[in-house]
Amino acid sequence: MHQVTVGPGDVVKVAGIPATSSLRTVSDVILRVDRYPAVSVLDSALNQGRIDPAQLAAIPNLIRGRRGAVVAHACLAEADGRAQSPLETRSRLRCVDGRVPPDALQLEVRDDDGYLLGIGDLGWRGPRLIAEADGRDAHGTPEAAYADRRRQNRLVNAGWTILRFTWQDTLHPSYIPHTVRQAIAAAHRR
Known part of the structure; x- marks a missing residue:
């Protein structure tokens, strides 16, 4: 059995139930999972405002000397x-x-004219390349698919290349970088 000591600032109430704070939870989780889920937890906590950059900077002190700290850093x-x-x-x-x-x-x-044509998840400005990470929840409805197509058409007409990747694509380590590299090479030939 593993036991961890929590301090008074590490416990909050969620719907009346004691739980560890977001900062403590994130700090504990990144010590116990591999790199991809650890970075995903950190990204999500920052994106959702569960932790702020100052708290992120405090995590090294919270995990110092604990098992997994080197990878977590x-x-x-x-x-x-x-x-x-x-x-x-x-x-x-x-x-x-x-x-x-x-x-x-x-x-x-x-x-x-400054009109927003679209926002790309990942971008390479020099070759005018955008990679979209198309999740089922955000892009799975017909309305979302139509909006994605209209946005993609605007971006393509403005000279951008759009690549689309799914969760399945991330399971093959070389697929995404290979596809991006090919698109960058094609852009340089134009």
């Missing part, structure tokens, strides 16, 4: 609250691991 460096889903995080990490990291997350693309 590396995960902290990769956290980015702009990721809006675990699928976006996984897609970004596949690109990082494949040595084609995006240079922007939630990249806003505007026309010459």
